[in-house]
Amino acid sequence: MKNDFLLQMSDIQNTTPEYMETLFTLSNGHMGLRGSDLIQDIHKTGNPGTFVNGFYEKKPIIYGEWAYGYAENHQTIIKLPDIRGIILTVNGHRSDEEEWMIKKDTFMLNMAKGLIEESYQIQTINGESFRFSAESFTSFEHSEIYTSKYTISDSNFSGEIVIEKDLSVNKKSDHHSEVDDPRVASMKSDLTVEKYDERLEQLKTHKSQQSILFGQVNLVNGKANYKSLILDIKKNEKMTGYNFVIVSEILKQTKDRPAINELNRLINDLEYELLLKKQEEYFNEFWAVSDIELSGQDKLQKGIRFNLFQLFQNAGRNSTTNFAAKGLTGEGYEGHYFWDTEMYILPFFIYTQPDIAKSLLTYRSYVLPQAKKRAEKLHQKGALFAWRTIDGDEASAYYPAGTAQVHINADISHAFQLYERVTGDHQFMKETGAEVVFETARFWLSFGHFGNKEGQRQFCIDGVTGPDEYTALVNNNYYTNKMAQSNLSYAVELAGQYPEMITEFENSQWQDAARNMYLPYDEKKQIIKQDDSFLDKEVWPFEETPKENYPLLLHYHPMIIYKYQVSKQADGLLAPLLFPNDYDKEQIIRDYNYYEGVTTHDSSLSRSVFSILASRTGQKKKAYNYFMDTALMDIVDLQGNAKDGVHAANMGGSWLSLIYGFAGLSYQGSDLIIENNLPDEISNLAFTLNLRGNLIKIYLDNCKVRGKIIQKGKFIQLEELDNQLIVRFNK
Amino acid sequence: MKNDFLLQMSDIQNTTPEYMETLFTLSNGHMGLRGSDLIQDIHKTGNPGTFVNGFYEKKPIIYGEWAYGYAENHQTIIKLPDIRGIILTVNGHRSDEEEWMIKKDTFMLNMAKGLIEESYQIQTINGESFRFSAESFTSFEHSEIYTSKYTISDSNFSGEIVIEKDLSVNKKSDHHSEVDDPRVASMKSDLTVEKYDERLEQLKTHKSQQSILFGQVNLVNGKANYKSLILDIKKNEKMTGYNFVIVSEILKQTKDRPAINELNRLINDLEYELLLKKQEEYFNEFWAVSDIELSGQDKLQKGIRFNLFQLFQNAGRNSTTNFAAKGLTGEGYEGHYFWDTEMYILPFFIYTQPDIAKSLLTYRSYVLPQAKKRAEKLHQKGALFAWRTIDGDEASAYYPAGTAQVHINADISHAFQLYERVTGDHQFMKETGAEVVFETARFWLSFGHFGNKEGQRQFCIDGVTGPDEYTALVNNNYYTNKMAQSNLSYAVELAGQYPEMITEFENSQWQDAARNMYLPYDEKKQIIKQDDSFLDKEVWPFEETPKENYPLLLHYHPMIIYKYQVSKQADGLLAPLLFPNDYDKEQIIRDYNYYEGVTTHDSSLSRSVFSILASRTGQKKKAYNYFMDTALMDIVDLQGNAKDGVHAANMGGSWLSLIYGFAGLSYQGSDLIIENNLPDEISNLAFTLNLRGNLIKIYLDNCKVRGKIIQKGKFIQLEELDNQLIVRFNK
Missing domain, CATH: 1.50.10.10 (Glycosyltransferase)
Known part of the structure; x- marks a missing residue:
């Protein structure tokens, strides 16, 4: 793994919680969750939360002076509960109620694979100590899923560790304080919550009439639990559990398959390692074309x-x-x-x-x-x-x-x-x-x-x-x-x-x-x-x-x-x-x-x-x-x-x-032109373009431009001049 | 009295209550009250109320999108209770609770004197019948006073008639319904009410921090009553009573006189006929200069x-x-x-x-x-x-x-x-x-x-x-x-x-x-x-x-x-x-x-x-x-x-x-010029101008302009030309 695919604390200047949360967000275009503190302690900080693309609420816009044709409603994306943060309970004592020692050893956004890797050394006030590691990602294979693998190791005790997520909505802390900056959202919204099945709740908006299904599955040794993840720890033994948060639209029923069956099948067949493998494939494919060196x-x-x-x-x-x-x-x-x-x-x-x-x-x-x-x-x-x-x-x-x-x-x-x-x-x-x-x-x-x-x-x-x-x-x-x-x-x-x-x-x-x-x-x-x-x-x-x-x-x-x-x-x-x-x-x-x-x-x-x-x-x-x-x-x-x-x-x-x-990408007639305008500070630039199915890798350095067809689609031709590359298309 | 100083129902086209109220408003620049129905019956209609110039409430303006420097507060004039409308109680039966016959015989705005004159033939459901007349005005001598003289005559019974005004604030009916027309006020406001003395209440706004004193005095045969006006009626005998509504700023205390004494003196010395005489003088003076014929x-x-x-x-x-x-x-x-x-x-x-x-x-x-x-x-x-x-x-x-x-x-x-x-x-x-x-x-x-x-x-x-x-x-x-x-x-x-x-x-x-x-x-x-x-x-x-x-x-x-x-x-x-x-x-x-x-x-x-x-x-x-x-x-x-x-x-x-x-009033240098542009439809026009203390009456007809100095102030000179009048000033 090349270091320049890893975003770490040392890469950023500002380390206020709200800022960190933004930068370490994981998203898959369907849902995004801010990179908040993983283990919730007694100090509540930051502005954590989860957003679902297009899941919003409406509210009439109030005008000091109304006029004909004015926009009628505010639309504001809904901030759902933080699905990342967990509360640890060790032998009955909770991480958010006592002053524990939680030392962050590793915390990085792995951009090559689209996941966050982190690791903590923990000591409770009762003296129990252990290492806690997590690997988490929003799945690109199944965009409804955010999943985490939690590993306990090096424990100095045997006992029970419970890992919980608080997914209850309409909490006061979901509401960002009102601010005077016109560029920030200011709407507070409430959701109607209905039980959907034993695992899922249905969250409904009032005015925009949208709804999503929301819930979690925890797996330890292949056994499912919908409330929490319970690990029986043996001193010094490694122990692993998995959490899956489901944030799904209600899938449309089709002729071939009843919608609920499809979601059921997805939830019943959850397998972390398979999702992880797919995740890596997605990101490999992405970087293979979209990377810039x-x-x-x-x-x-x-x-x-x-x-x-x-x-x-x-x-x-x-x-x-x-x-x-x-x-x-x-x-x-x-x-x-x-x-x-x-x-x-x-x-x-x-x-x-x-x-x-x-x-x-x-x-x-x-x-x-x-x-x-x-x-x-x-x-x-x-x-x-x-x-x-x-x-x-x-x-x-x-x-x-x-x-x-x-x-x-x-x-x-x-x-x-x-x-x-x-x-x-x-x-x-x-x-x-x-x-x-x-x-x-x-x-x-x-x-x-x-x-x-x-x-x-x-x-x-x-x-x-x-x-x-x-x-x-x-x-x-x-x-x-x-x-x-x-x-x-x-x-x-x-x-x-x-x-x-x-x-x-x-x-x-x-x-x-x-x-x-x-x-x-x-x-x-x-x-x-x-x-x-x-x-x-x-x-x-x-x-x-x-x-x-x-x-x-x-x-x-x-x-x-x-x-x-x-x-x-x-x-x-x-x-x-x-x-x-x-x-x-x-x-x-x-x-x-x-x-x-x-x-x-x-x-x-x-x-x-x-x-x-x-x-x-x-x-x-x-x-x-x-x-x-x-x-x-x-x-x-x-x-x-x-x-x-x-x-x-x-x-x-x-x-x-x-x-x-x-x-200097431009066109002359139907020809695409690359022109070398590289500044002195950058010695090499390499990137790929997908032109009508042809993948063309382009290299620039301080004296030349070069192109290479790495995947051939429809007929295309490259011409390399002194400081220019011409891509010719034939119809 | 020339008829063209009297505004009557027959002069106007639209007779909806709200429209009538506007046209028959009485005001003295300090307070204005809409010309609502005098006698309140069981059918509540219209949008009556009283306004005090400058007595308003503030409310933050809500903007759909705020920006720096925007106006901060709405300001809305407060609608006080209707101080004109009365409830009649005849031998214990109320006009606003039973279906009486109330026939309006006279209703006119007397613009020559600044008062409303009206007269009603009334019959209760119990068969008591009488004539009820009223003469009312907002005083120009004491702008804190709105006063009415009520006369009962031609009664077919002996008994008690009580005349009451409901001056209680924050009633639901004080609030005009919200409308979408940006040209109409839309704020609702509440007032704090405190007893000031046995006659007056102090009404306070919350945000604009204003207050006024508000109350009434009723006089029958020189005896005062602060709640209602009680008339002992003898069959066929004429009986008169007076009502004074006080709407006063809290008078500022000065060196010479404690403020409250001044207001006390005013209230103690209330005399309808004296106020009426002054009212007529004020309006005589006004029309003498400001009339246009x-x-x-x-x-x-x-x-x-x-x-x-x-x-x-x-x-x-x-x-x-x-x-x-x-x-x-x-x-x-x-x-x-x-x-x-x-x-x-x-x-x-x-x-x-x-x-x-x-x-x-x-x-x-x-x-x-x-x-x-x-x-x-x-x-x-x-x-x-x-x-x-x-x-x-x-x-x-x-x-x-x-x-x-x-x-x-x-x-x-x-x-x-x-x-x-x-x-x-x-x-x-x-x-x-x-x-x-x-x-x-x-x-x-x-x-x-x-x-x-x-x-x-x-x-x-x-x-x-x-x-x-x-x-x-x-x-x-x-x-x-x-x-x-x-x-x-x-x-x-x-x-x-x-x-x-x-x-x-x-x-x-x-x-x-x-x-x-x-x-x-x-x-x-x-x-x-x-x-x-x-x-x-x-x-x-x-x-x-x-x-x-x-x-x-x-x-x-x-x-x-x-x-x-x-x-x-x-x-x-x-x-x-x-x-x-x-x-x-x-x-x-x-x-x-x-x-x-x-x-x-x-x-x-x-x-x-x-x-x-x-x-x-x-x-x-x-x-x-x-x-x-x-x-x-x-x-x-x-x-x-x-x-x-x-x-x-x-x-x-x-x-x-x-x-x-x-x-065609205009100036040439320091000369004021009147030029005859009279249209064919108007045969004569006469008006007065007050120019540096000189009152000059000007007459126009279809062939000439004439001027006459009716009160001489500083040196002034008139020159009459063919169709022009020149007013020359000498310094």
């Missing part, structure tokens, strides 16, 4: 692996759930899905794990009915996806930085387009994606309008908020217009392939709007205008702003922030990032230099974009510095709020910085 | 008197209260004070009742500390007045149509300036007004900035909302910039008079900003631009909008409304209204024609402005039509929501339509 920087190597590991383990995989802004690692942003998935996270999956990408994209098709209803409510045609949501309905309680970010529509279309381009999976587009692209295109025609701009008839989109949430409700946000144009063009392309799905009239409208899209540009400064009025405003008084007043959103009224030229994150620069062929290098440098001066990076989505564009414009030192902030953001707790969960989009951003930036 | 239109004459009456009776008079948007006639807009006072209501008082104007302006000085704190919270210098408030703190829960309407600062300065111009009261400006003008000027320098506009250095004010709430958070709202310029110029003027109050540096900054204020203008269309981007947007699809979708705010999401060219009310036209000398007639006509086409008049503040500018530009028919909508708005329930209170600003607007419009 960096030479010369151990800490960075581990940091990148940590990011890839978190991306992999937190992605929803069942087509009805997505990737929450914090994954399943914490309750920040209430477990909501944002554009983060499409624009920051999906490229990693599209290029290395296309099945997961497909599942995440299918989610958008799954909630398309809600998006169509939302558009209708706003008197618009087509569909408007929710800015933040779990169930597809809009859950943003502040529309200027919520619903007004209509660019999400085009972001989703863009992700479908990238998926089709990289995977060649046209069937999926025909069956699932095309409708999403058409409905979002329809929205633009309805929401925008043709106006006279600079003496020409151009398509304008007014009253929107772009990615920069420090500027709201503006006309012709550059990014939004550019992305809407791309959405419309893609719709036209798909309409050409599936002419039976679209009328000629609609197709021609889309073509007209795309061709005449207004893209604001400042002729004097020769730069992109973030929107019609951005450059007219006063530049934020950065020099008079003390450091402690960042992020601005926590220290200034929105109406004060909005009246200045100041960007929370890359906004005007996103278009050059996504459409590199549409801008020459000098243009990108001018835009870069200007917007860097007015950007606070108060959003975690910002720095990776600056890193990539720095790479592409030969600013290697800058590219490296921005990258280093993104690559290690949570491990160094750069934003100070990792306790609420990891910054998942930023983790995707670190992949983008490496692949789009240092490796 | 119109010939040829009885209904309109009465409607105008009704408006003037409501303005007079609802104005706060104690310098710590102001004029609520609904006066004290209903709970709409929570009893808040807005810019309505300064821009729509104050001109009437400034020109006819300057003492009331002075008191209303003093209120702004009284809350100046809160306005300075608000500016500081927003990291600005100077003061920013609350968009809506009772106690001076911002109470707007939706800042884009609240705090962002920073024009309120300049509106207040403008009202001070008009007051000084019309009254010549420089002393008040020196002692009270100048500081308000300076602090608001300071705000503009801090909030705005110098930018490059059309190649020139100009002063810009970004990120504001103008009066048009269908357009929000824009740059350089024309009205805001023009008013800020006026605010700054006035500050410079005052600084010249009181140089010790301001540094030379600050003065020169103000001059610079005023001189270089950016006023957006469309060179192609040759019209004022409502703001930088207004004319770039798509015009609202009026033709596709069904009638029932107005007002738009109740049927479209704000972000949809904002992205269109559509105005809730006159916005771009307010500058030509207020600064007529700065625009030639052709310019005003172009602006008028353009903005009329994109204005919905969904605000009650809109039509009067269109009427005035139509008058001034020779569009007499249009001026008349807009005026008729404003003049009778509540009497015909034009907006359908008069049940929540009168539209006070619109009432001020009807005065403006007459005086600024039909009588």
Whole structure:
């Protein structure tokens, strides 16, 4: 086992319990449990808990002043009891009632296998001492299962050790205290609990009408116990027991098998070693394609692996759930899905794990009915996806930085387009994606309008908020217009392939709007205008702003922030990032230099974009510095709020910085180009791309790029130039 | 008594109880009570209650998503029990428990005297019959007193009649049901009740920490009873009793007299006929100056008197209260004070009742500390007045149509300036007004900035909302910039008079900003631009909008409304209204024609402005039509929501339509000009202006204007031209 697949205490700076819990979360995309203290002692600390992707409760949003069309309900992911923590009872004495000596010898997240390994030396107040070891994982083979193997050894006594988990819900400690930070969830929810069978309880939400089954099985010597795990200890003898926590949706009954039988069979056949073997296979397969190797920087190597590991383990995989802004690692942003998935996270999956990408994209098709209803409510045609949501309905309680970010529509279309381009999976587009692209295109025609701009008839989109949430409700946000144009063009392309799905009239409208899209540009400064009025405003008084007043959103009224030229994150620069062929290098440098001066990076989505564009414009030192902030953001707790969960989009951003930036991935026509922009600090970079079923391993060092086809799919050809690699596809 | 001072049932169209209550409200600026059913029967209807100006409760505003600097508390005027309604008990039988025959013979609001006169023929189920008459008013001599004289006559029996008022608070019926209309109050409040003495209870709010004394005295034949009024009736003999309800602040103790003694003396000396005599004197004095006579239109004459009456009776008079948007006639807009006072209501008082104007302006000085704190919270210098408030703190829960309407600062300065111009009261400006003008000027320098506009250095004010709430958070709202310029110029003027109050540096900054204020203008269309981007947007699809979708705010999401060219009310036209000398007639006509086409008049503040500018530009028919909508708005329930209170600003607007419009009041240099713009439908118009202590009566008919000095103050001179009257002042 290479050390740089192991995350240990020594790798991190901040060791507060809440922060540790986030970093050592185990997840499988269905459920995630925070890495809390294993053995519960008399000192209760931290904010432990378990999250199930998409298991949430609703609550009406209360507005100080209501208006028509406002989002109706908060949606908040439910924090279930901590399924990791245990209480030990040794000869009748409990670990959470007496002051024991519990010494942590080993505690590590094994990212190679997707499990936590830990070991403790324990001494009770009565003098009983023993070693306690555990190995735990959320199963990727059966996502309903979280399992642990507990081993007792070196005991100085014979007697009984009982291992218990408290799975009772609605405990007071499940409720995180209310805070004033708008980025943290604040809802408290209660669940109805009903006995389902002798092993399982059914937990039901009140308003969102969801339910899950929840329970545990303990196995010692093949014998099951549903309450606790009881070990008869002989002095100095090794003793092992197993715990399985089941967190399952109620399985749908099918023609072939009654649902309950399937779950019964799963529970009856539980076998730790088999699950462990499968777990290792899953992770072997993952790392074989998705790993990134960096030479010369151990800490960075581990940091990148940590990011890839978190991306992999937190992605929803069942087509009805997505990737929450914090994954399943914490309750920040209430477990909501944002554009983060499409624009920051999906490229990693599209290029290395296309099945997961497909599942995440299918989610958008799954909630398309809600998006169509939302558009209708706003008197618009087509569909408007929710800015933040779990169930597809809009859950943003502040529309200027919520619903007004209509660019999400085009972001989703863009992700479908990238998926089709990289995977060649046209069937999926025909069956699932095309409708999403058409409905979002329809929205633009309805929401925008043709106006006279600079003496020409151009398509304008007014009253929107772009990615920069420090500027709201503006006309012709550059990014939004550019992305809407791309959405419309893609719709036209798909309409050409599936002419039976679209009328000629609609197709021609889309073509007209795309061709005449207004893209604001400042002729004097020769730069992109973030929107019609951005450059007219006063530049934020950065020099008079003390450091402690960042992020601005926590220290200034929105109406004060909005009246200045100041960007929370890359906004005007996103278009050059996504459409590199549409801008020459000098243009990108001018835009870069200007917007860097007015950007606070108060959003975690910002720095990776600056890193990539720095790479592409030969600013290697800058590219490296921005990258280093993104690559290690949570491990160094750069934003100070990792306790609420990891910054998942930023983790995707670190992949983008490496692949789009240092490796300069781009397209020329249908050719994929890798260009060597490696900074001096990184001597080697190796990664794999899955391009239409071909696995291509790519190596960069300070003087060359090399490619190797390690698994051959459809016809593909590599051409190695001096500092470039060209991947050619033949149809 | 001329009939057109009497408002009767036959004068109004809508006779639902809630609507009647609004229209027949009696108020004296301190307290207002809705004109509910006098005799309570077994059918409880309506929404009766009593409001005390400035007596309110606070409640934290809950935001779906909180942000820094948001207003912290709702403020809601408290609805006290109905102090008008009575329960009659005849020989032990109660009017609210049995089905009596109660026939209303007379019911009228006597606007000449400020009282309600009413008379009923009553028959109990036991056959006792009698006539019951009442005369009631809120005293202007002692604003703590609401008093009634009750007379029994023509009784067919001898026995006991008890008249009772239920003054108990916290009854369920005091709480208006919660509604979805954002324009109506929705807070429920409870009061703490403590016995104060044998007659009075002390009512305390919890959060706003206010208290009032509340109680009643009944007098029969000089004998007092604090519970009820008991009349020993002899068959066919007339019998009279008096009721006094006391609603008093706890009077402040002064050196000369202990506060409680003063209130005791007032209560001990209560004498109905004396209060009535004083009441008549007050109203005689009021009408002598403030009346407007119109010939040829009885209904309109009465409607105008009704408006003037409501303005007079609802104005706060104690310098710590102001004029609520609904006066004290209903709970709409929570009893808040807005810019309505300064821009729509104050001109009437400034020109006819300057003492009331002075008191209303003093209120702004009284809350100046809160306005300075608000500016500081927003990291600005100077003061920013609350968009809506009772106690001076911002109470707007939706800042884009609240705090962002920073024009309120300049509106207040403008009202001070008009007051000084019309009254010549420089002393008040020196002692009270100048500081308000300076602090608001300071705000503009801090909030705005110098930018490059059309190649020139100009002063810009970004990120504001103008009066048009269908357009929000824009740059350089024309009205805001023009008013800020006026605010700054006035500050410079005052600084010249009181140089010790301001540094030379600050003065020169103000001059610079005023001189270089950016006023957006469309060179192609040759019209004022409502703001930088207004004319770039798509015009609202009026033709596709069904009638029932107005007002738009109740049927479209704000972000949809904002992205269109559509105005809730006159916005771009307010500058030509207020600064007529700065625009030639052709310019005003172009602006008028353009903005009329994109204005919905969904605000009650809109039509009067269109009427005035139509008058001034020779569009007499249009001026008349807009005026008729404003003049009778509540009497015909034009907006359908008069049940929540009168539209006070619109009432001020009807005065403006007459005086600024039909009588074309304006200035040339220091001369005041009256110009005859009388429409064909109105044959004569007569009104009085108080100009620096001179009372000047002005007569207009279809061919001439005449003026007459009816009370001579400082030197003044009238010049009558063909269709113009010039009032010249000599210093």
